[in-house]
Amino acid sequence: MPFSQNIRGTLILHACQANASCLRMSLCQDCFSPGVTHKGTPQGKWEKIGGVDCYVGTPTADISKDAVVLYFADLFGPQAVNAQLMVDDFASSGFKTIAMDYFGGDPAPPDGLDEGTKFDLWGWLGRHSPNVTRPYIDKVVSALATQGVTTLYGTGYCFGGRYVFDLAFDNVLKVAVVAHPSLLEIPKDLETYIAKSQAPLLINSCEIDPVFHLEAQAKADEVLGSGNFKPGYKRNYFPGCSHGFAVRGDMSNPEVKAGKEGAFKATIEWFSKK
Template sequence: MSLCQDCVKGECSLFVTRYFSSSVRHEGTPSGEFKKINGVDCYVATPEGEYAKDKVLLFLPDAFGMQLVNNQLLTDDFAINGYKTVLIDYLSGDPIPSDALDDPNSGFDLVKWFGKHTQEVTRPLIDKVVSTLKEEGVTQFAATGYCFGGRYCFDLAFDHVIKATVVAHPSLLKIPDDLEKYASTAKAPLLINSCTVDMRFPLEAQAAADKIFGDGKFAPGYKREYFDGCTHGFAVRGDMSNPQVKAGKEGAFKATVEWLKKYL
């Protein structure tokens, strides 16, 4: 699907290409607002001017949560492209500290952290936000999930809450069980942004997804983008000094916006 010059936008820098006017930001000052929706903390970015007020993109973040500036900037950039976007703090103010996993001596207990943020704890917060947005007139949702958030995109699609699904380097999925369940249960077109080195969604899982959904076998729509030379987390926390990672981060964003324009 080709796009017009202004289809994919961001404020930081420019793509010098025929169709895409600018790239997704990695540094900057977020421009959205923090607000509570049905008691749940959220970061909300609203497009300027006219936009479809009956549509919302749910941004389901990685384990670094709503507080990570990268996630806020991505939320802003989706709004710049015309989608009211709601970044949900389903971690209740308790994300993994952004530097905790970089230092083996940090003492951070990842197992304990996961025990506090099970699906039984986190999913109800998403549902509370969706319920209130529906009361405010939203009738169509899409979801984009990164790592930890990919699990919830699948669950929302299983429950027919969302009209379109995007995941980037998803985790917490059972392979091939969740892929097979998606194929048999979900109706939302599925985009997977994948990469070379990803222990959570490795090449074998990517091949399984293509086998289950590809070649038109999943009627609602399926596409898997592959970003060579990238590692898990590239779509949010990639090293912009690495040209392949920079291209992967921007490519994943572009692919996501294209998917939303096609299906939401």
Template structure:
């Protein structure tokens, strides 16, 4: 998976709020963990796979908290091992698949060892390939990606259709150089219309650009609708397939 990233992958608006989760070590990896305040299914986890801003971005932590409010313990591993984005070619080189594979695999193995039997992934931008990987390996029961980057089109879409068993939701938008209209249409062509038996959906948010689901400008009504709507669609998708 070595598709494109774009300028919008590295920009956005910081949201306001006070995170409620905690930093924990899982398999020696720093993770932000948001836990529901009431009763919840201890065998289920949402694995939150971040954009390039990682755990330090408050927006990511607030979204994890929102999943916890909807009844899912949510684990956000540090994909960048203490080095979230400075946008340089060296940074991109250091954070290729060989750097995040052991992070993701280690956290997943530790979660399974503690009794987790259902993992739903939600991958944003940079987090889409890790989510893809866990679907292809059979570790994820449900996959959601929002404004994905670094996916090869059509190769990765075709591989998902052929090998994955996890239902897939893609939250897409109007302006997205990393996953443009042609890629969105290709996804529908390969996976839609009942062709992908486990289940496929794609939401489309007009007036939104890459990053809208995490780093959008909430003063813009269309972007606010896209951010909130894609989150709602993600939770509903998890709920629909939580018995897998």
């Protein structure tokens, strides 16, 4: 299976599922870079939902019991402080938010690409193909349904963007948001989205992204924009930001800070209006 040998450049990977069908997945160095750990103390709690470990942020004010935001983390999983702080921020904005551990306690380590690391990147990817990760998601979705949850919003970052698309294809999500998504096939997934999904889609994109690059961004606008996707489509573009900015960006950089905060604000507004 061909892929770039330079893991510090663009990574193109063909990962085969157990049934021998292959899903073309693209990743870049920033997918595996932990970025900057943001300041704060996580306020949420770990809970078992459908037998799956989940980090849960619950608003302090009265909320609707039938609506939940599903937070699909990047490769560092909901164990990452940045992910937990993001979940807390959604909760502070009035949305009960759940980040499931769809890596089964095996997220990519923060030092996965450090010099001298013993982390087996390709082995890790092989252990977390869609036929392994998706069942965790389905268990949580089923369990929430039994608890009376009828409305699911989805927000996915990098690796998690793939699952926002997949759940939107299945019309599990009422509203969908992705930021610097990876693992997408362009234009196939865009065309599938417009053919199958009814979930309004917001994409938070950036200037420097070897995965969801400028050509892919333009194709998304071509396929879904100009009123083509009736339920609703919008793409934000944040200059000076690179892949991972919405979760792991360096907040000491004014452009990145503006991008991260802008992407979060746009996501809250998208959920609130739909």
